Amino acid sequence: MTEIRLHNTKTRTKEVFVPLDPQNVRMYLCGPTVYDRAHLGNARPVVVFDVLFRLLRLVYGAAHVTYVRNFTDVDDKINATARARKEAGALGTLEELIRARTEETIAWYHADMDALGALRPTLEPRATDFIGAMIAMIAGLIESGHAYAKDGHVLFRVRSYTNYGALSGRSVDDMIAGARVEVAPFKEDPMDFVLWKPSDADLPGWDSPWGRGRPGWHIECSAMSYELLGASFDIHAGGIDLQFPHHENEIAQSCCAHPEGQFARYWLHNEMLQVEGKKMSKSLGNFFTVRDLLDKGIPGEVIRFVFLQTHYTKPMDWTAEKAAQAEATLRKWRALTAGIEPAPSAAPEVIAALADDLNTAGAIAELHALASDPARLLSSAQLMGLLEPAMGAWAAAPQVDLTAHTARLSDLRAAAMVSKDFAPVDAMKAALVAAGVEVRMSKAGVELLPGAGFDAAKLPPL
Numbered sequence: 001m002t003e004i005r006l007h008n009t010k011t012r013t014k015e016v017f018v019p020l021d022p023q024n025v026r027m028y029l030c031g032p033t034v035y036d037r038a039h040l041g042n043a044r045p046v047v048v049f050d051v052l053f054r055l056l057r058l059v060y061g062a063a064h065v066t067y068v069r070n071f072t073d074v075d076d077k078i079n080a081t082a083r084a085r086k087e088a089g090a091l092g093t094l095e096e097l098i099r100a101r102t103e104e105t106i107a108w109y110h111a112d113m114d115a116l117g118a119l120r121p122t123l124e125p126r127a128t129d130f131i132g133a134m135i136a137m138i139a140g141l142i143e144s145g146h147a148y149a150k151d152g153h154v155l156f157r158v159r160s161y162t163n164y165g166a167l168s169g170r171s172v173d174d175m176i177a178g179a180r181v182e183v184a185p186f187k188e189d190p191m192d193f194v195l196w197k198p199s200d201a202d203l204p205g206w207d208s209p210w211g212r213g214r215p216g217w218h219i220e221c222s223a224m225s226y227e228l229l230g231a232s233f234d235i236h237a238g239g240i241d242l243q244f245p246h247h248e249n250e251i252a253q254s255c256c257a258h259p260e261g262q263f264a265r266y267w268l269h270n271e272m273l274q275v276e277g278k279k280m281s282k283s284l285g286n287f288f289t290v291r292d293l294l295d296k297g298i299p300g301e302v303i304r305f306v307f308l309q310t311h312y313t314k315p316m317d318w319t320a321e322k323a324a325q326a327e328a329t330l331r332k333w334r335a336l337t338a339g340i341e342p343a344p345s346a347a348p349e350v351i352a353a354l355a356d357d358l359n360t361a362g363a364i365a366e367l368h369a370l371a372s373d374p375a376r377l378l379s380s381a382q383l384m385g386l387l388e389p390a391m392g393a394w395a396a397a398p399q400v401d402l403t404a405h406t407a408r409l410s411d412l413r414a415a416a417m418v419s420k421d422f423a424p425v426d427a428m429k430a431a432l433v434a435a436g437v438e439v440r441m442s443k444a445g446v447e448l449l450p451g452a453g454f455d456a457a458k459l460p461p462l
């Protein structure tokens, strides 16, 4: 059996992955809060852990892997979005608007992640379907002294869990000093975090022993993972931005509520998609959505390929150049494998690269080396969710021939060298860029490449 090694954030080492039960390998990924379209950064964990899901299915059998990714459909950000719509004159009660917003966002999410070739997880629980389990878990935590109720709120008593901070490697005192912990009159200690909070009459709320209210975000994942995967399971994944406080809080809640279990044994964190060195995020406003790119004509498969060229533990940028190169490679491979049946199994070198802590960049290098064996190239690429027939419509579009434009631009440039008037060169270059062409001019000559988002109809006349 293929040995999989994974970098476990909990131990900060690469470890051999040994599941608790090879008949049912269990993985949980923190899913989206469904209040708006997913931005490109949100798609990174989906693609990265989709590759892990595919690898686990290969090694243990598709029927022996349970992959859970939740939808957080109760959250203040969702409420705020619905409230803004109501204030803008939308019809219906706030509750109806909230429901409509979450339904709409989940449908967008599915469409966008399907376009990236991500398999649907085995289970996609919605937080609102597990409120009873959350209330039960909170009640248990109060009973065992790990939580307390005050003024309609329930708080987790952080100092009651001695291992708090172990995942992110910080002490509670460091965290207080560094983090923006909220001081509130209902808290015994500023580090304590909310398990339950009261809801106004017009906000979604559920009856509980502490009054009508709603759960905090962290308890949602603890309750859903317990209900669906048990008190001990194999892998918990998410973005590194969730390591503290979200995952630290999940561990504290789950380990205190279920001391008989170990909660998650391997923690995997993807690094951030960045824009000029900063995390792409809604709050910074430096984001574009997956849908923006798809609408610009960038195939989902190209987005996926760009992600997989960087190891998941490294920060990365999205650039038009990376997209153009990915598109050229995929186009070449699709031409090579057209009409060919995939080989019965993926190449061992590709499997070995993926099994080595998801070395997707290494696996892509191996794919390049398989150009002489298209059947193997196909089966190996498909293991990574690439070259799937259903995702290839974009590549069937006729390949553009830019030779005439290349010759014209070269002529203009040669003429400009003599006349010293570069305006005609600049004008043509600008027109080509506007049509989505990547223009490369060097001493060696002129090179034109149809970039992602290329539109032949916009090409300048010759």
Ligand SMILES: Nc1ncnc2c1ncn2[C@@H]1O[C@H](COP(=O)(O)OP(=O)(O)OP(=O)(O)O)[C@@H](O)[C@H]1O
Binding pocket: 030, 031, 032, 033, 034, 040, 041, 042, 043, 044, 045, 238, 239, 240, 241, 242, 270, 271, 272, 273, 274, 279, 280, 281, 282, 283
């Ligand atoms: N820039 C990014 N790069 C990679 N992963 C990210 C990035 N931003 C968010 N994520 C991940 O996306 C997933 C969904 O997160 P969540 O729904 O909390 O995002 P959000 O609140 O909409 O985004 P933001 O962090 O932009 O406010 C999480 O696993 C999170 O770690």
Ligand SMILES: [Zn+2]
Binding pocket: 029, 030, 031, 221, 246, 250
């Ligand atoms: Zn979570």
